[in-house]
Structures are given as structure tokens and as C-alpha cells.
Amino acid sequence: MPSTDVQWARIEPLLPDRAPRRGGRWRDHRVVIDAIAVKFQTGTQWVHLPEKYGNWRGVCNRLRMWAVDGTWERVFTALMAQADADEGLTWAVSVDSTVVRAPRHAVGPAKRGSGRRAGRPRHRPVPRRTDHEDPPRRRRPLPSLAFVLTAGQAGDTPAFEAVMARLSAPRRRGRPRTRPDVVLADTAYSSRAIRDHLPNRGIRAVIPVPAGQRGHRLRRGSRGGRPPAFGREAYKQRNTVERCINCLKQWRGIATRYEKTATVCLAGLHIAGVFLWSAR
Numbered sequence: 084m085p086s087t088d089v090q091w092a093r094i095e096p097l098l099p100d101r102a103p104r105r106g107g108r109w110r111d112h113r114v115v116i117d118a119i120a121v122k123f124q125t126g127t128q129w130v131h132l133p134e135k136y137g138n139w140r141g142v143c144n145r146l147r148m149w150a151v152d153g154t155w156e157r158v159f160t161a162l163m164a165q166a167d168a169d170e171g172l173t174w175a176v177s178v179d180s181t182v183v184r185a186p187r188h189a190v191g192p193a194k195r196g197s198g199r200r201a202g203r204p205r206h207r208p209v210p211r212r213t214d215h216e217d218p219p220r221r222r223r224p225l226p227s228l229a230f231v232l233t234a235g236q237a238g239d240t241p242a243f244e245a246v247m248a249r250l251s252a253p254r255r256r257g258r259p260r261t262r263p264d265v266v267l268a269d270t271a272y273s274s275r276a277i278r279d280h281l282p283n284r285g286i287r288a289v290i291p292v293p294a295g296q297r298g299h300r301l302r303r304g305s306r307g308g309r310p311p312a313f314g315r316e317a318y319k320q321r322n323t324v325e326r327c328i329n330c331l332k333q334w335r336g337i338a339t340r341y342e343k344t345a346t347v348c349l350a351g352l353h354i355a356g357v358f359l360w361s362a363r
Contacts, residue, residue: 085117090361093165097158099149110141118142120358123351126335150350159353162360163228164253167260170363175317176228176263177324178246178272180239181332185340226359227327228252230352232345239271244280265289267321278311289317331355 086094091113098112109115118136122129129139136142149155229249233242247266251259266286268277270293281288291313292300300307332338334355342348 123336155353
């Protein structure tokens with residue numbers, strides 16, 4: 084669905100005001116962005132975009148151009164920062180991953196001399212967001228704070244520090260905020276590296292210990308040490324990241340990867356995030 088007037092009032096001031104070449108003129112920003120949103124919301128092919136959005140090639144080129152120069156991510160980050168300044172986010176961050184399957188035509192051509200197609204047939208976005216929304220009964224959209232794409236077979240633990248490194252919320256004064264108060268994650272993130280990384284940055288970890296690790300510690304007796312602290316009540320807030328993923332996957336072009344390049348695929352996640360943040 085196209086942007087509302089309220090959403091556009093928040094998005095428009097953050098967009099580039101100069102055309103890419105001297106003497107050039109942008110096509111209407113709102114028409115192009117609404118067309119891109121419809122493309123990702125419906126998963127339609129570019130050539131099947133409704134005629135009211137004009138030439139599909141211009142829309143596609145704008146998507147790629149702003150994906151490469153980082154415009155989509157800058158708008159996404161700016162809207163997140165506005166929400167932090169206006170609402171005062173509660174910096175309890177939930178981390179999780181999801182698998183996005185891709186059809187064959189999104190994988191790309193075969194690598195030279197390998198006989199194999201480049202890339203993997205799926206990518207794993209790792210959304211993260213803060214727990215600052217109203218209770219679930221309000222059904223408000225749940226935006227993300229950061230995304231990282233990995234190969235579909237990659238594990239959660241290796242991507243964790245990359246996700247944390249992308250968390251940055253600019254503030255009106257001083258440096259951007261990059262350190263949450265607490266991180267909530269499931270047993271997939273229960274590793275020594277993560278449990279060391281978070282306290283070293285002054286971040287509280289709320290991560291349950293899987294049965295295998297718990298049994299190994301008990302078998303070692305006194306040498307196993309004490310179990311890591313775990314806040315059961317705080318952990319109940321972790322469902323927010325699951326609901327965030329559900330919101331993102333309501334966009335058909337996000338739930339299935341139709342784009343060949345990771346750059347444009349990641350841009351789609353940022354565009355979905357822009358629409359979710361601007362709707363708050």
C-alpha cells in the first residue's frame with residue numbers, strides 16, 4: 084500500500100534534494116518510493132508494476148542507486164533516531180534470525196570455471212529492535228534497529244557481533260548510541276564468545292543455557308563453575324523480535340528473496356523498516 088500523508092511528512096525531509104547529474108531532475112520522490120514499496124509488498128515483477136507509477140526502469144534504477152550510495156539505510160537510521168528522541172526507546176534489544184528462501188532466478192549466474200551457481204539460494208536477515216512498543220493488544224508495527232545478511236547455512240552466533248556493530252542511533256547531541264542496556268536472545272546465541280563480548284561492553288545478557296551446555300557444566304562438578312545469570316521475567320520480552328520478523332514477512336518480496344544482489348535485498352529490508360518506523 085502507498086505511503087500515507089503522515090508517513091510522507093516524516094520521510095520526505097530525509098531524501099536527497101539534488102539530482103544525480105547536473106541539470107537533471109528527479110522523478111517525483113513519492114511516486115517512485117510508493118512504486119518500490121508496492122514491488123516489495125506484492126513481490127511482483129518489475130515489468131508488471133501498475134502503469135500509474137510510470138516507467139518501471141526508472142523505479143528500478145532509483146532503488147539500486149540509493150541502495151549503493153546508502154540512502155535507504157540513512158533514511159531508516161534517521162527515522163529510528165527520531166523515534167528515540169521523541170518516544171525515548173527502552174534499550175532492551177532482542178536479536179534473532181530468519182531464513183529467506185529464494186527462487187532459482189534470484190541466485191545469479193554460474194561462477195566461471197566452477198560449474199556452480201554463485202551465491203546461495205537463501206539469505207538470512209538478522210533483525211534486531213528495541214522493546215519500546217505498546218503491549219501486543221495494540222497491534223502496533225514493530226520496527227527493526229539493524230539487519231545483517233548472511234548465507235542461509237550460516238549460524239546465528241558468528242553473525243552476532245556484526246549485528247551489534249550495526250546498531251547506531253544518532254542523537255541530537257553527542258555521539259550516536261551504540262550500546263543497549265540489555266540483549267535478549269535465545270539458546271542459539273549461548274556461546275562463551277557472546278557471553279564475554281556483552282559484559283565487556285557493559286551490556287547485560289539475558290540468554291538461556293541450552294540443555295547440552297547445562298549438562299556439560301554439571302558433569303564437570305565444581306570445575307564447571309556457576310551457571311550464567313538469567314532473568315526469566317526479562318526474557319519474556321524477547322517475543323518482540325519474533326513479532327518484528329512477522330511484520331517484515333507480511334511483505335511478500337521480503338518473505339521471499341526475488342532480488343539477485345545482496346545490496347538490493349538489504350535495501351528492501353531498509354525500505355520496509357522505513358515504512359514501519361514512519362507509521363509509528
